[in-house]
Amino acid sequence: MATAAETPEITSLGSQHMVLNMGPQHPATHGVLRLVVEIDGEIIVKVRPEIGYLHTGIEKTCEAKFYQQVIPMTDRINYLDPLSNNLCYCLAVEKLLGLDIPERAQWIRVLLTELSRLNSHLIWLGTHAMDIGALTVFLYTFREREEILRLFEAVAGQRMMTSYFRIGGLSMEPPLDYFDRVQAFIKTFPEKIDEYSNLLTGNPIFINRLKGVGYLSPEDAIALGVTGPPLRASGVDIDLRRDMPYSGYDKFNFDVPISHGCDTWARYEVRLIEMRESTKIIQQALDGMPGGPVKADAPKIVLPDREKMKTQMEALIHHFKIVTEGFAVPAGEVYQGMECGHGQMGYYVVSDGTAKPYRVHMRYPSFATLQALETMCKGRLIADLVAVIGSIDIVLGEIDR
Numbered sequence: 001m002a003t004a005a006e007t008p009e010i011t012s013l014g015s016q017h018m019v020l021n022m023g024p025q026h027p028a029t030h031g032v033l034r035l036v037v038e039i040d041g042e043i044i045v046k047v048r049p050e051i052g053y054l055h056t057g058i059e060k061t062c063e064a065k066f067y068q069q070v071i072p073m074t075d076r077i078n079y080l081d082p083l084s085n086n087l088c089y090c091l092a093v094e095k096l097l098g099l100d101i102p103e104r105a106q107w108i109r110v111l112l113t114e115l116s117r118l119n120s121h122l123i124w125l126g127t128h129a130m131d132i133g134a135l136t137v138f139l140y141t142f143r144e145r146e147e148i149l150r151l152f153e154a155v156a157g158q159r160m161m162t163s164y165f166r167i168g169g170l171s172m173e174p175p176l177d178y179f180d181r182v183q184a185f186i187k188t189f190p191e192k193i194d195e196y197s198n199l200l201t202g203n204p205i206f207i208n209r210l211k212g213v214g215y216l217s218p219e220d221a222i223a224l225g226v227t228g229p230p231l232r233a234s235g236v237d238i239d240l241r242r243d244m245p246y247s248g249y250d251k252f253n254f255d256v257p258i259s260h261g262c263d264t265w266a267r268y269e270v271r272l273i274e275m276r277e278s279t280k281i282i283q284q285a286l287d288g289m290p291g292g293p294v295k296a297d298a299p300k301i302v303l304p305d306r307e308k309m310k311t312q313m314e315a316l317i318h319h320f321k322i323v324t325e326g327f328a329v330p331a332g333e334v335y336q337g338m339e340c341g342h343g344q345m346g347y348y349v350v351s352d353g354t355a356k357p358y359r360v361h362m363r364y365p366s367f368a369t370l371q372a373l374e375t376m377c378k379g380r381l382i383a384d385l386v387a388v389i390g391s392i393d394i395v396l397g398e399i400d401r
Contacts, residue, residue: 017045024053028131028386031396042381047374054400062360066326067093072163077397080123083116084340086165091246092336092347093167096329105169105294106248111285114278119148120341121275128390132209137199144192147185154178168302169295183286186279193275210265214376214388225368228343230392233259233266240339252281264391301327326355342366342393364398
């Protein structure tokens with residue numbers, strides 16, 4: 001039997017907090033994000049995001065590129081919703097140029113950005129469910145995402161970094177059977193959303209992991225700059241597609257899903273309904289697709305068709321000069337905002353009258369939404385942190401740039 005002198009001393013930690021390092025290589029942070037988490041037992045006291053591991057200097061690089069050369073760089077920032085990035089930048093430059101975009105090009109842009117939204121939401125749903133432990137849903141959502149990537153590849157020759165939009169319209173007319181392929185996809189897609197819902201919405205484990213977790217009040221959401229589905233899940237009815245229409249969105253009828261749950265479950269519900277609404281928008285675009293050109297009538301800005309280059313010397317000269325020298329944009333500054341899958345993005349472009357932008361600043365939703373992480377997690381269990389991170393759907397390319 002041990003004597004009192006031999007008994008190990010038990011030291012009480014008292015109110016001392018423990019600091020944990022989560023990331024930057026952690027599957028649940030959805031990228032190279034480091035979280036410094038301070039906990040009291042299993043209760044979260046503080047969460048401090050440490051960013052910068054994916055910094056690429058894209059904004060500065062834009063200043064050394066012709067305006068048309070910036071487009072392929074934009075879709076590498078949010079690599080899950082590339083066409084929305086292309087569109088927002090193109091709209092900003094088109095404002096400076098005063099270009100009139102053909103209606104057909106606008107409608108195709110709407111169709112493709114809504115497909116891009118579906119692509120983004122499918123990745124979110126699959127990975128978010130997998131973080132919680134529902135592995136089957138990940139396989140289902142990536143099945144449909146593969147079909148969308150094939151549709152992107154058909155128009156742009158690229159599955160992920162889909163640089164299809166151009167300043168002044170589109171790079172080219174879609175393939176002859178393209179709209180039939182899109183129609184075949186969205187015809188069955190609502191049934192796929194039903195499958196996801198049947199697997200998750202009534203699942204008691206999934207419900208218990210999400211409901212009441214990650215509360216974010218409308219006041220805090222607005223104060224912290226949160227936008228998109230997380231903001232609408234906190235009961236704030238804002239959607240730039242409806243409130244500040246661009247690229248012809250004023251011609252489409254759709255509902256903006258709102259929830260007053262303000263928690264992780266509400267963010268799940270809002271995105272699920274958004275996928276159904278995007279399907280409706282795509283169907284309207286297919287049903288009412290106008291004819292006409294897909295490029296603006298601006299020969300010194302928009303590349304001519306290849307057939308014209310073969311027969312018209314003037315078209316060949318314009319092509320050569322645009323590619324080698326770019327095109328001058330009138331001096332001025334402009335801001336263009338739009339609604340992407342993760343929230344509101346915006347491009348602030350400053351022109352000094354040359355063929356290269358003087359400044360390109362990008363406002364991306366993930367950077368602002370990440371600020372709200374501590375507000376949503378403070379006082380919750382450490383096990384809830386993974387569910388909350390998944391619910392805000394961040395992309396590290398947007399945060400670091």
